[in-house]
Amino acid sequence: MESTVGLRERKKAATREAVHKAALNLAVEHGFEHLTVEAIADAAGISRRTFSNYFTAKEDAVLWGEEQHIKGLVLAFRARPPHEGPWQALAGAVLDRFPTEEPPDRETAIRSRLALRHPTLLARQLANHAVLETDLREAITDRGGLTPLEAGCLGAAFLASIRLAMQRWVAGDEADDPRELIMETMGAMAGVFG
Structure with a gap:
């Protein structure tokens, strides 16, 4: 069976x-x-x-790979060592999900370019991120040390850092390493809000 x-x-x-x-x-x-x-x-x-x-719609079909990738980030975050702080564990999850030996994911670039050009796709992408923020908030809260509000803020900042880094990656014709751009963006956010 x-x-x-x-x-x-x-x-x-x-x-x-x-x-x-x-x-x-x-x-x-x-x-x-x-x-x-x-x-x-x-x-x-x-x-x-x-x-x-x-x-349910063509937007969902186009963005499905991104949704799966972010769900994978949440799982990778949950698997990080418990002694890491939440922001450090989120950064570690990114490094786990973007192996250095693999070339940058062309699908990610294609989805990012499409979303930037088409408002309905961008709206669906942001709606998907809002749903995934809930999963991320729960994962961060389960780790301990933060209130649900703090965990929600941290999760939203993390997803925003990924979105900003991907926009930079696409704008730079995918010449840079997306991992480095995400780490740099996360570092900038930590510096501004830390």
Whole structure:
């Protein structure tokens, strides 16, 4: 029974990934403003109805990879050693999630460029970040030492630092190391608010 459930979940994950890739590729090829759910479904080899089982809108399909990445950051933060302070643990989570031996993620650049050019995509991105702020606030609060309000402020500042660093990375034609830009932005925030 467990292997059947595992296979079903893997198939769902593969379908979600295929839909995301199709949405991202079509947005780049034809422009986000010309992207339709029907075109995404066709490119992914699924029906419009199946698309709706995975995503509510084209914006969700395009931004899914970013959402997964931030969820991974929250998990990496939870796995950091307990003696680290929350800001230090957040920085460590970034370093864990952006290995130095891998080239910068082109999908991240593509999503960032699209969001900066299309207000509806940017609005959805910010809405996704607001939801993820809750997960981050809970993770920071669970670590101890901060009130939920303080943890929420810290989580919001962290997500803002990532957004600012990614904007700098894209504006610089992706020439810099995104890890360094995130660390530099986090350092600047710590200096201003520390």
